[in-house]
Amino acid sequence: MFCEKCGKLLKNQGGSFICTSCGWVKGGQIGAKMQITDKRKEKEIVIVEDVNALRTLPTIAVKCPNCGNGEAFWWLRQLRSADESEVRFFRCTNSKCNHTWREYD
Template sequence: MRFCPECKSLMIARSGKMHCRRCDYSEEITDSESLKVTKTRVEKEIVIVDEDDAIPTLPTCAIRCPQCDHNVAYWWLRQLRSADESEVRFFRCVSCSHTWREYD
């Protein structure tokens, strides 16, 4: 990240130059590694670590377990992707401890 020397605003890369959106200052990009173009978004593996001791303190709801058909499960929310996307609801069956997720 580079900041404008004139107004201290964040600069953006465009056409091989760094441009300031606020004051129109621009400069050439001299370091070839400072500009990296990617065509695909790289997803990192998401690891969810749950402490089994904390599970009984989670709230419960009436939902049918897809594995054993029990009708009560613990639930919690996690923000797995970027902040502009909705959270993912996780459920864990009280009876068989099967865990599944639901998206909005």
């Protein structure tokens, strides 16, 4: 949270948030406690399911490993840490196949 007066980062003290620069105080909720967790939550991988949304994706000439079709829709997702490359997803344009696969760098 940030100070509404000067914009600095607020510090938590005794359930309230205090600006160390200008002294502004934002009261916390009664009984509210901060929780520190060390577990990282993985985000779900969103795969496009709406056929109409697929038609707006770019296509590329690539062979489908499932049916052998020569064209697929593609999109990029950042699944790992920011210093690693994105993952390329492909979905076969053959409406009977619709196989989805990914490629890593």
